Amino acid sequence: MSGVRRRYGVMTDRWGWQPTAWEQGGLPTWRYGSAPAGLVTRRQMRALGLAPGGAVPVAQVVWRHRRHEVRAQLWDRSELVPKRTASPAQLVALGKAMAARRWCPSCSRDVGYCIPTSFGQCAECEFPEVMSDAA
Incomplete structure (x- = not known):
């Protein structure tokens, strides 16, 4: 300055x-x-x-x-x-929303992590050749 x-x-x-x-x-x-x-x-x-x-x-x-x-x-x-705190109903709704983000639409299973929106499916379904080599 x-x-x-x-x-x-x-x-x-x-x-x-x-x-x-x-x-x-x-x-x-x-x-x-x-x-x-x-x-x-x-x-x-x-x-x-x-x-x-x-x-x-x-x-x-x-x-x-x-x-x-x-x-x-x-x-x-x-x-x-x-700060405001979330109500029990809000916490239940957030839990359901987070569970839905972990659900793979291709293989129909909970993969244990949030699926990237850029993929739209879990890593195993998006990159099957890479994931089979890693196993």
Whole structure:
């Protein structure tokens, strides 16, 4: 980002004066590890069992990875809600759907893995000469 001059220091409603932050894309921005406590990334949010629930990102952090600038949006932890859990009926339906993906239409058996949609059948039916050599 040569030629770009950043003015550091932002006055925010939530955290007051932040001398190490700057405004980028309408959000207060910090370098990696410099953001105020209580803000979480999407991965941290999911690890805590939380979801946005309509909340919008309130800030972001940036860092360099190789030659690229990487950004992660930050949410205020107090605005997040618990993740929804699947009902027993939904779990049964998901189990049936996954079982159907393992069923080969050519040889009519459960092959124990999800059949690739590009094949449309199990590996034994798609490549019989290769599979017979391997056995």
